[in-house]
Amino acid sequence: MKQELKNEINNMLLETPERNRLAINSINWAEIAEKISEKYYLNDENKNILIAEIALALLGVNDYGFLKIATEDLGLTRKDASNIFREIKEQILDPVSKKIITSIKKEAELNNTNWDKRVNFILSGGDYTNFIK
Numbered sequence: 442m443k444q445e446l447k448n449e450i451n452n453m454l455l456e457t458p459e460r461n462r463l464a465i466n467s468i469n470w471a472e473i474a475e476k477i478s479e480k481y482y483l484n485d486e487n488k489n490i491l492i493a494e495i496a497l498a499l500l501g502v503n504d505y506g507f508l509k510i511a512t513e514d515l516g517l518t519r520k521d522a523s524n525i526f527r528e529i530k531e532q533i534l535d536p537v538s539k540k541i542i543t544s545i546k547k548e549a550e551l552n553n554t555n556w557d558k559r560v561n562f563i564l565s566g567g568d569y570t571n572f573i574k
Contacts, residue, residue: 443489447471450496457500460548464540465499470533477528487515495529499537505530 454462474495478488494511497503508529513522 446489446493450493450500453496453500453502460544461501461541464537464544467540468533468536470495470499470537473532474529477525477532480528481517481521481525483515491515491525495533498534505534 454465457465471492474492475488478491483491490511494503494508498505498508509526512526512529513519515522515525517525
């Protein structure tokens with residue numbers, strides 16, 4: 442991966458929420474993307490395009506549909522493009538998504554946002570003493 446691309450991705454990563462940043466950095470997605478690129482004999486330019494598109498999907502700038510279109514635009518057969526996208530999804534996108542979802546669920550449990558507390562607050566007319574135990 443070009444150093445300029447790596448720097449730009451790192452700068453964009455700093456602007457994402459911490460839980461997303463931790464999930465993205467929990468796997469070495471760039472190395473996985475390079476291995477997939479090598480497996481399908483992508484040249485350096487196409488490899489960098491693929492890595493940039495994966496980064497945009499991970500950062501939430503583009504959705505997975507754009508990534509699928511980008512893999513199809515690499516000049517490969519439809520089968521190879523489909524296989525590349527499947528491998529990216531299985532090895533990069535799904536694990537990162539699962540970690541983000543797990544993190545969100547943990548945050549929700551810590552915040553203890555139960556429906557009954559909200560209803561009690563509304564019914565109390567905004568009286569916070571209902572929550573003191």
